[in-house]
Amino acid sequence: xxxxxxxxxxxxxxxxxxxxxxxxxxxxxxxxxxxxxxxxxxxxxxxxxxxxxxxxxxxxxxxxxxxxxxxxxxxxxxxxxxxxxxxxxxxxxxxxxxxxxxxxxxxxxxxxxxxxxxxxxxxxxxxxxxxxxxxxxxxxxxxxxxxxxxxxxxxxxxxxxxxxxxxxxxxxxxxxxxxxxxxxxxxxxxxxx
Amino acid sequence: xxxxxxxxxxxxxxxxxxxxxxxxxxxxxxxxxxxxxxxxxxxxxxxxxxxxxxxxxxxxxxxxxxxxxxxxxxxxxxxxxxxxxxxxxxxxxxxxxxxxxxxxxxxxxxxxxxxxxxxxxxxxxxxxxxxxxxxxxxxxxxxxxxxxxxxxxxxxxxxxxxxxxxxxxxxxxxxxxxxxxxxxxxxxxxxxx
DNA sequence: CCTACCGATCGGTAGG
DNA sequence: CCTACCGATCGGTAGG
Numbered sequence: 522x523x524x525x526x527x528x529x530x531x532x533x534x535x536x537x538x539x540x541x542x543x544x545x546x547x548x549x550x551x552x553x554x555x556x557x558x559x560x561x562x563x564x565x566x567x568x569x570x571x572x573x574x575x576x577x578x579x580x581x582x583x584x585x586x587x588x589x590x591x592x593x594x595x596x597x598x599x600x601x602x603x604x605x606x607x608x609x610x611x612x613x614x615x616x617x618x619x620x621x622x623x624x625x626x627x628x629x630x631x632x633x634x635x636x637x638x639x640x641x642x643x644x645x646x647x648x649x650x651x652x653x654x655x656x657x658x659x660x661x662x663x664x665x666x667x668x669x670x671x672x673x674x675x676x677x678x679x680x681x682x683x684x685x686x687x688x689x690x691x692x693x694x695x696x697x698x699x700x701x702x703x704x705x706x707x708x709x710x711x712x713x714x
Numbered sequence: 715x716x717x718x719x720x721x722x723x724x725x726x727x728x729x730x731x732x733x734x735x736x737x738x739x740x741x742x743x744x745x746x747x748x749x750x751x752x753x754x755x756x757x758x759x760x761x762x763x764x765x766x767x768x769x770x771x772x773x774x775x776x777x778x779x780x781x782x783x784x785x786x787x788x789x790x791x792x793x794x795x796x797x798x799x800x801x802x803x804x805x806x807x808x809x810x811x812x813x814x815x816x817x818x819x820x821x822x823x824x825x826x827x828x829x830x831x832x833x834x835x836x837x838x839x840x841x842x843x844x845x846x847x848x849x850x851x852x853x854x855x856x857x858x859x860x861x862x863x864x865x866x867x868x869x870x871x872x873x874x875x876x877x878x879x880x881x882x883x884x885x886x887x888x889x890x891x892x893x894x895x896x897x898x899x900x901x902x903x904x905x906x907x
Numbered sequence: 908c909c910t911a912c913c914g915a916t917c918g919g920t921a922g923g
Numbered sequence: 924c925c926t927a928c929c930g931a932t933c934g935g936t937a938g939g
Contacts, residue, residue, distance in 0.1 A: 545737075571935090
């Protein structure tokens, strides 16, 4: 059941789609207006600037990632389960907001200096949550004694690349199976010992 | 020993740096000229258009990736060694051309339609080379019977994310150690069995 | 939500 | 490699 979008919501969803396709800078307010079916000047009765759209997209995604990871943490005791649940939650946030996620990963560079530094510090905070869980797993003898930085980097690269190739309905596997494939590779590797 | 850059080479290296920082669309020919120390109009005695710069960056990187992977293949017999060498070669291409690599991964979207379809088909061809090696490893009982698509996806996401965080001189590990960490995670996973 | 419009900046060319 | 300049387009505002 599709709930009718308000004009403001429509501005965000159409922006996300265009920003994803063309990039933030190459998307004009006129092309946005055209897609919506109004004049460019009319957009400004709903939002204050082009940058505000980008801002709202980036920080609402950040909120979604934090909310998802917090829930995954409280719902799990065992470290491996916890990390798996965190990864699952992260991937779900991406595939449920695929255009916004692409903008989030691509276009945060175009935020104002102030917003950008807030953004990068939120991201560092988020990564730290994962890093703590990995380090907890190492202490408990569940995870190998690997360089934490590279484990985190590999983890996020795998998770975050999802937006590049995931296409709802096109990928044969559903989200659950997809997550299980990815975590399996990350947890156990591809080589038979 | 630094070899003096020709003006044309300088245009490419400064462009790569600016495209990486600001993105292709948000980089003006005037800011490029300013960085070089000439007038914007003077750039056009060395190159024909802004898009040609992007084109050359993207396709010279594609050439470098193909050359690297071909060498890795002929120099190795054993499948696991071969894949490891391919990954190493891939990462070296990235870290030796870090700005160009960032442009390659980010800004190919802004190529003309014609160049873009050539680009994506080259990329598919490249990925197929990896996929064949993975499938060879599965047949030989060296690699697990995992979904090949996800193995390739995880592999490239790990490799290609490198440009995001690698900073020459800043990352504590050298390239060789870095590659060994990443392949170790990908081959054997992070969990102790 | 529209018409009418602003100053700024864009990629690029002509001609030297 | 520069000066001088072009038409097009940009984000955004005033006023209704």
